[in-house]
Amino acid sequence: MPFKNGTHSWDDLRLFLAVASEGGLANAVSRSGVSAPTLSRRISHLENTFSMILFDRHPGGVTLTPQGRELLEKVQQMDLHNQAIHSWRTRQDPRPLVRVTVGYWTSIYLTRNLDRLFTSAQSPRIELLSGSQFLNLSRREADIAIHNKQPDQQGLKRHRIGPVTFAIFGSPTYCTSHPQSYSEERYAACDWVIPSQSGATGGSSSWLRRKIGETARLVCDTPQAVLEAAAAGGGLCILPCFIGVNESRLVQVSDPLASLPHEQWLVTHENSSALPHVRHTANAIATLMKQQQVGIDTAN
Structure with missing residues (x-):
């Protein structure tokens, strides 16, 4: 994760953390994935950037100076945030x-x-x-x-x-038992399922109310309930043709209604x-x- 602040970068601080945690360049190679000469060069660059000595070098490895210990505390906090961000990112779906x-x-x-x-x-x-x-x-x-x-x-x-386009639909059982479903008599002779005023989806609901008045057998507060009730044999309903024609539980009993497209x-x-x-x-x-x-x- 690139994190630049002035002339130092998170990548240099990550390498500093590896060396400090492992107590030497050789031990930090496997953790960092960077060769010992590169680690040495990057640590020296970081020290030059801060204008301070971060490690005391000795034959057995390195030890942190007081300034190095202070920096380590801050870098450890940064590393925890970096891990949290990485964990969050891996849980995100890469698809837009x-x-x-x-x-x-x-x-x-x-x-x-x-x-x-x-x-x-x-x-x-x-x-x-x-x-x-x-x-x-x-x-x-x-x-x-x-x-x-x-x-x-x-x-x-x-x-x-x-x-x-819109048309009238009903269940096959209901329409068979109510042959008026297929004629203009349907508006007075058949049962109707309509959406409530709040559940109406457009002008088709108002059009149907003008045709049948307040005689609906069932008023539903969602369009899906209208479809389900009609499919269960509750009466006729008006639907967009792209819904009704593709609904196997319903049959179309009218031509597309000319005034509604x-x-x-x-x-x-x-x-x-x-x-x-x-x-x-x-x-x-x-x-x-x-x-x-x-x-x-x-x-x-």
Whole structure:
């Protein structure tokens, strides 16, 4: 660990510690990994730097002078800090971290497709920050964001991913026992599972409330609970197609709802986007999100 202070360095002090601890140059060779002539030269250089004699030389080895003993106490403290730093560093993951802020359903989709984001052991680590409140890239609260509308802040790079569509889904058992699920009668004749006002993820929840009023069979405070309840046969729900189409426990009972699609944008700060690990992760997410659109088109 380089540690320079004026004209002396931690490397010289480390060698001083080895010689002082071993009581001589010969004994310090194996501990320091440096030859005896080199040790002698470096110790002399350190003494010249401090303008003081640190060791008394004699045929049996060396002994510390009073100034050398004082220095040894300080260097031993430095060595303890150095060991602590080394121990801390070895516990850190060498792979860089990329912070990604996304909406709830996008976070679900990304976690279900981790093998397509982590393509190798050297892939960057990801901290997924989901929720309706997106973090500020300009303040470096995150490195990558996926937005439902094009941001207009300065200093951001924007990449259009494509449209997100929504449809009505229910469990096969429920839809078989409620054939109205496949027609416009569904809004009045079927049971519904909806998110609460606080758990809503976007305009689709408001749209559905306008269609069914306050008649929902079940109101859930998280989007995941809505999905689970619908999959368990609790009623119909509205989902982004990239979630519903890929959920084996659900069937799609409507065409994509024409009034709800919106564009999806991948956003990075222009400074962060120059970092290889951020660029790699952004490209992987953009590719994955575009591929899910192809899958939805094929399914429908």
